[in-house]
Amino acid sequence: MLKLILVAMVFVAVVHADTNSCIMRRGKKMRTFSNTKERIKFPCKYNAVRDTVCGSYKVTVTPGNAIEADKNKRYIVKTMFVGVERISDGMKWEGRSDLKIAKKFLDGSKDAPFNKKDGALETTDVFNFGPTTEDDEVSLIEKNNEFEVVFGLYMPGDTWHRRSGFQFNCHSANFQPSGYPDQICGNGTKDEVATFKKANDMKDSRQAVLFHQVFTNMGVVQTNSDCLTTSRTMSNKCDGKEFEAAQQCWQVVGKKRFHRCVTKNLEVPESAMRHCVEYVCSNYTDLNSCHALSDELDGCQELGDISMKVKKHCAPDLAIKS
């Protein structure tokens, strides 16, 4: 069986030289459709692909990131949502996988690597599935091989956890990607992020722009409560300070020195991210988020203007590492 799939995969790779791919590896390194490198470092869900036309379907791929719990504090892709809509009749299929579901499929104790969540189409109407050529990945392969979604498992103990990630490969000539920022995989144009930043007068880092986009994009329903609150605060309660919040707060989860330090304080990086956003969005007036941040950031390096503001406003004892 495995051999057969292997042969099929090689055959496909040879026949479809013009495959459009968006690939995520090692939990955070993305190669978009235009082959641009993107760093994805926030512990929440985001639209990698959203309503992109591939062959007979519109496809949405929404991964959910998590910060790995061991001392290394790296990123892993923990959940995968896939939604497809058949263009000819509007019929849908939605499904979800995560590390446990995928592992059970690989172990033989489940007969599909994704659980169907919704839609009139049956899983077997649309997909074949299987492990790929690698035994720590699972995949949904469209029956006529128009596209596939691969979900790579995180291997505890594998120092590089290199397969934690996903791939969306469209083999069809009918490929019409949605644009950035609706989908982080982009529309296949090389400088789309630069163009977007210029058009929106955002001169800052890609990371800050990404953070801003993900948490003001109402197309994604966050499930983690810190992610949900971050998203609601950025979208509805920020009063023009959204980009400032993104600039200041992405680092809490995007830079190891901060999320490691927060964890060392026996606090949770996701909560620190949320409190940071709440604090900035309140124009630095909210005492609750100020106090919470002072516990989370105590003894950490200076975080933009935030550390000094917290110290002045609510926590004169806050230690800032130089």
Ligand SMILES: *[C@@H]1O[C@H](CO)[C@@H](O)[C@H](O)[C@H]1NC(C)=O
């Ligand atoms: C992709 O996005 C860029 C930047 O927004 C835009 O200039 C370009 O026309 C788009 N390309 C396609 C094929 O839609």
Ligand SMILES: *[C@@H]1O[C@H](CO)[C@@H](O)[C@H](O)[C@H]1NC(C)=O
């Ligand atoms: C935010 O606070 C500053 C300083 O306290 C104040 O000057 C400014 O008007 C406030 N901005 C908003 C939007 O409330």
